[in-house]
Amino acid sequence: MTESNGSILVVGSVALDQIATPFDNVQEVIGGAAVHFAAAASVLAPVQLVGVIGEDYPTSELDFLKERGVDLAGLEQRPGESFRWGGRYHYDMNTRETTHTELGVFAEFSPALPADFRSARWVFLGNIDPTLQLDVLDQIAEPILVACDTMNYWIEGTPDALLEVIGRIDMITLNDEEARQLSGSPNLARAARWIQDRGPRHVVIKKGEHGAMLFSEDAIFFAPGYPLEDVIDPTGAGDAFAGGIFGYLARFGRTGEDDLRRAVVYGCALGSFACEEFGPERLKTLSRQEVEERVRLFKELTHFEAHAT
Amino acid sequence: MTESNGSILVVGSVALDQIATPFDNVQEVIGGAAVHFAAAASVLAPVQLVGVIGEDYPTSELDFLKERGVDLAGLEQRPGESFRWGGRYHYDMNTRETTHTELGVFAEFSPALPADFRSARWVFLGNIDPTLQLDVLDQIAEPILVACDTMNYWIEGTPDALLEVIGRIDMITLNDEEARQLSGSPNLARAARWIQDRGPRHVVIKKGEHGAMLFSEDAIFFAPGYPLEDVIDPTGAGDAFAGGIFGYLARFGRTGEDDLRRAVVYGCALGSFACEEFGPERLKTLSRQEVEERVRLFKELTHFEAHAT
Numbered sequence: 001m002t003e004s005n006g007s008i009l010v011v012g013s014v015a016l017d018q019i020a021t022p023f024d025n026v027q028e029v030i031g032g033a034a035v036h037f038a039a040a041a042s043v044l045a046p047v048q049l050v051g052v053i054g055e056d057y058p059t060s061e062l063d064f065l066k067e068r069g070v071d072l073a074g075l076e077q078r079p080g081e082s083f084r085w086g087g088r089y090h091y092d093m094n095t096r097e098t099t100h101t102e103l104g105v106f107a108e109f110s111p112a113l114p115a116d117f118r119s120a121r122w123v124f125l126g127n128i129d130p131t132l133q134l135d136v137l138d139q140i141a142e143p144i145l146v147a148c149d150t151m152n153y154w155i156e157g158t159p160d161a162l163l164e165v166i167g168r169i170d171m172i173t174l175n176d177e178e179a180r181q182l183s184g185s186p187n188l189a190r191a192a193r194w195i196q197d198r199g200p201r202h203v204v205i206k207k208g209e210h211g212a213m214l215f216s217e218d219a220i221f222f223a224p225g226y227p228l229e230d231v232i233d234p235t236g237a238g239d240a241f242a243g244g245i246f247g248y249l250a251r252f253g254r255t256g257e258d259d260l261r262r263a264v265v266y267g268c269a270l271g272s273f274a275c276e277e278f279g280p281e282r283l284k285t286l287s288r289q290e291v292e293e294r295v296r297l298f299k300e301l302t303h304f305e306a307h308a309t
Numbered sequence: 310m311t312e313s314n315g316s317i318l319v320v321g322s323v324a325l326d327q328i329a330t331p332f333d334n335v336q337e338v339i340g341g342a343a344v345h346f347a348a349a350a351s352v353l354a355p356v357q358l359v360g361v362i363g364e365d366y367p368t369s370e371l372d373f374l375k376e377r378g379v380d381l382a383g384l385e386q387r388p389g390e391s392f393r394w395g396g397r398y399h400y401d402m403n404t405r406e407t408t409h410t411e412l413g414v415f416a417e418f419s420p421a422l423p424a425d426f427r428s429a430r431w432v433f434l435g436n437i438d439p440t441l442q443l444d445v446l447d448q449i450a451e452p453i454l455v456a457c458d459t460m461n462y463w464i465e466g467t468p469d470a471l472l473e474v475i476g477r478i479d480m481i482t483l484n485d486e487e488a489r490q491l492s493g494s495p496n497l498a499r500a501a502r503w504i505q506d507r508g509p510r511h512v513v514i515k516k517g518e519h520g521a522m523l524f525s526e527d528a529i530f531f532a533p534g535y536p537l538e539d540v541i542d543p544t545g546a547g548d549a550f551a552g553g554i555f556g557y558l559a560r561f562g563r564t565g566e567d568d569l570r571r572a573v574v575y576g577c578a579l580g581s582f583a584c585e586e587f588g589p590e591r592l593k594t595l596s597r598q599e600v601e602e603r604v605r606l607f608k609e610l611t612h613f614e615a616h617a618t
Binding site for chain 1: 331400401402489495496497498499516518519520522528529530531532533536537538539540561563567568570571573574601604605607608609610611612613614615616617618
């Protein structure tokens with residue numbers, strides 16, 4: 001690994017999750033977009049994390065991130081309770097409902113970047129208030145690539161600020177329903193073009209177990225979900241997916257169409273590993289070799305020749 | 310095109326459809342699994358169609374099939390009304406509800422194969438009563454590959470007969486919900502293996518706009534849906550998909566893993582064309598060159614290298 005491609009900055013939630021699936025349930029497990037993203041990206045490249053936790057957060061559970069080169073200098077600990085989220089998955093493990101959200105100290109999150117975070121080259125603005133996403137972006141000196149994630153709450157509640165973010169970034173990651181809602185188009189190809197027309201060169205639409213689509217200037221790329229036989233917990237898979245994309249980009253330092261396609265496959269690989277255990281547990285022990293082997297399996301999974309050879 | 314690879318036999322419904330989408334609606338358009346399948350497969354190879362229609366069927370609307378080498382000698386016309394089906398699509402065009410089903414002469418369908426249909430080499434048992442699927446299969450002398458489709462109605466109502474069919478075929482095509490229901494497993498990889506253990510070497514799971522998966526003995530293949538900007542009517546896309554698979558297989562006469570993967574992509578191509586107009590309208594004018602061009606676009610859509618080159 002070379003450091004010359006610069007590090008990744010991620011801002012997003014750091015949470016304690018309660019997760020129920022049809023088969024099991026856990027509570028007070030570490031989670032949040034920034035944790036899942038960092039756990040995935042740090043397999044491939046250095047990460048700087050910006051977020052906030054309360055006094056009750058089990059910080060020692062983030063030691064695995066530090067050991068893998070995640071700089072937690074931007075993780076502020078404040079008086080009060082940590083952000084807590086609860087979700088319950090349905091029978092098919094593809095859909096879920098939120099059972100509770102307690103913002104705690106996250107309600108007054110005001111991200112301030114340590115000085116050496118401002119030179120980050122690869123910036124992922126996790127799913128937070130678009131106004132905060134703009135605050136973070138204003139603090140970055142010279143990024144190579146900036147992406148944001150978002151959700152229906154901001155699409156409905158703060159569309160103007162969200163569109164301002166969208167106008168300033170290179171890539172957006174969002175799921176199919178969010179793309180439809182944001183654009184007002186039921187058709188994903190049209191939805192992606194609508195979003196591209198408002199800023200980002202690259203629109204990445206996440207489709208859960210159905211994979212992901214990358215809409216670039218002249219091309220569309222489709223990567224499938226990995227056909228896992230045991231999906232334990234999909235929580236954070238979308239953030240690990242984004243972490244995989246950024247890990248690839250920062251590791252190799254290139255942003256051509258071929259690289260972006262490969263980055264999306266790395267994203268799908270990381271997203272699939274994330275589902276194999278509760279919380280970020282599987283990502284803790286994940287090696288770069290395991291990621292590369294799964295990328296190879298994605299190649300086998302999708303390869304065909306248009307003509308008999 | 311050579312005839313030496315043998316012709317395709319399809320048995321299934323021949324219907325008059327009433328279709329409502331959020332944008333438009335039509336009624337009394339020709340439809341049914343056998344029509345959509347034959348309209349797709351006949352772009353690539355000769356087809357023999359087995360079905361039943363009432364006295365009210367506008368038979369001249371099937372002339373385009375005859376002109377493309379579809380043998381309608383197995384299409385029986387009986388006193389009574391034709392099978393009618395109605396469906397209404399939801400906003401995302403991926404889900405629909407059935408608004409009416411009038412079986413008419415289809416209720417007493419008893420498929421009898423003309424003598425020269427019995428030598429068909431590629432047999433598709435469309436979604437009908439499994440007992441009738443067995444009747445048809447018993448009349449075929451020496452097929453190379455037999456596939457069946459089915460639906461929740463038969464999975465719930467006649468599971469024993471369905472499992473008997475499944476035990477005698479080489480390939481099954483069914484959608485993701487049907488695979489989950491049939492196997493009792495929410496996980497598609499496990500569902501496919503459950504079905505494979507009961508007979509068919511190849512399980513093809515249709516996922517609508519999300520594409521299709523081919524589970525073979527040692528490999529899984531994933532093909533995406535084509536990102537159409539205008540989906541007019543998805544009715545019959547699953548049957549056109551199966552028609553594309555069979556058209557490819559009968560045209561080239563090979564059933565190796567590489568061929569099956571390519572066949573599934575041909576299926577996805579035909580399924581995507583089927584969505585471009587109401588009923589089988591788009592398939593009427595479709596050329597082999599257009600199919601091959603779209604297969605090439607599928608290659609572009611999914612291609613990546615696992616390593617930078």
